[in-house]
Amino acid sequence: GDSVTQMEGPVTLSEEAFLTINCTYTATGYPSLFWYVQYPGEGLQLLLKATKADDKGSNKGFEATYRKETTSFHLEKGSVQVSDSAVYFCALSPANQGAQKLVFGQGTRLTINP
Amino acid sequence: EPEVTQTPSHQVTQMGQEVILRCVPISNHLYFYWYRQILGQKVEFLVSFYNNEISEKSEIFDDQFSVERPDGSNFTLKIRSTKLEDSAMYFCASNRGMTNEKLFFGSGTQLSVL
Numbered sequence: 718g719d720s721v722t723q724m725e726g727p728v729t730l731s732e733e734a735f736l737t738i739n740c741t742y743t744a745t746g747y748p749s750l751f752w753y754v755q756y757p758g759e760g761l762q763l764l765l766k767a768t769k770a771d772d773k774g775s776n777k778g779f780e781a782t783y784r785k786e787t788t789s790f791h792l793e794k795g796s797v798q799v800s801d802s803a804v805y806f807c808a809l810s811p812a813n814q815g816a817q818k819l820v821f822g823q824g825t826r827l828t829i830n831p
Numbered sequence: 832e833p834e835v836t837q838t839p840s841h842q843v844t845q846m847g848q849e850v851i852l853r854c855v856p857i858s859n860h861l862y863f864y865w866y867r868q869i870l871g872q873k874v875e876f877l878v879s880f881y882n883n884e885i886s887e888k889s890e891i892f893d894d895q896f897s898v899e900r901p902d903g904s905n906f907t908l909k910i911r912s913t914k915l916e917d918s919a920m921y922f923c924a925s926n927r928g929m930t931n932e933k934l935f936f937g938s939g940t941q942l943s944v945l
Binding site for chain 2: 754757763806810817818819822823824
């Protein structure tokens with residue numbers, strides 16, 4: 718079945734450091750790919766998405782590119798801030814689905830120190 | 832931005848007891864979902880609900896689970912006879928059901944079965 722694998726956490730960085738959180742997937746066809754973020758005490762919220770190969774999703778300085786050839790959707794940010802501390806989830810939605818039956822990775826906890 | 836609200840935020844129950852987790856989805860949304868996350872594991876899809884019936888469910892969603900939209904605003908998840916392994920964070924979500932539309936998640940109910 719479909720699956721998502723994220724790099725193990727927790728990840729701790731200093732402010733202004735470069736961030737990469739790796740995400741790879743296994744799926745049939747062309748799924749849609751998402752990054753969700755969960756700030757402390759809040760629900761998951763969509764950070765960015767890409768719905769077809771070579772699409773780049775971006776939001777709040779974060780970017781991820783849908784790479785079909787490597788089945789990857791790595792999350793990057795050039796200069797992180799303390800406010801980026803959160804848990805980040807990579808997810809896919811299988812192709813041709815109406816309802817959003819998301820398949821999630823295990824989440825990566827990110828802590829940014831000032 | 833409109834929010835999905837969940838109550839209670841924490842629920843403690845004895846094994847074998849029935850629990851009802853409550854959610855108020857966003858008012859103009861048509862699809863409703865429950866996901867759960869057992870501590871240290873991935874967020875998992877449980878069930879989707881549309882037009883007053885289950886549209887899809889996972890193999891986790893067995894006869895011990897049921898969902899209901901008892902009125903125009905609430906969406907509930909009932910666990911008939913809780914087991915220790917039902918201890919998890921339960922997330923409610925909703926959306927309008929458009930292709931690749933994001934899910935709006937609540938902040939979750941932490942269920943502890945003793």
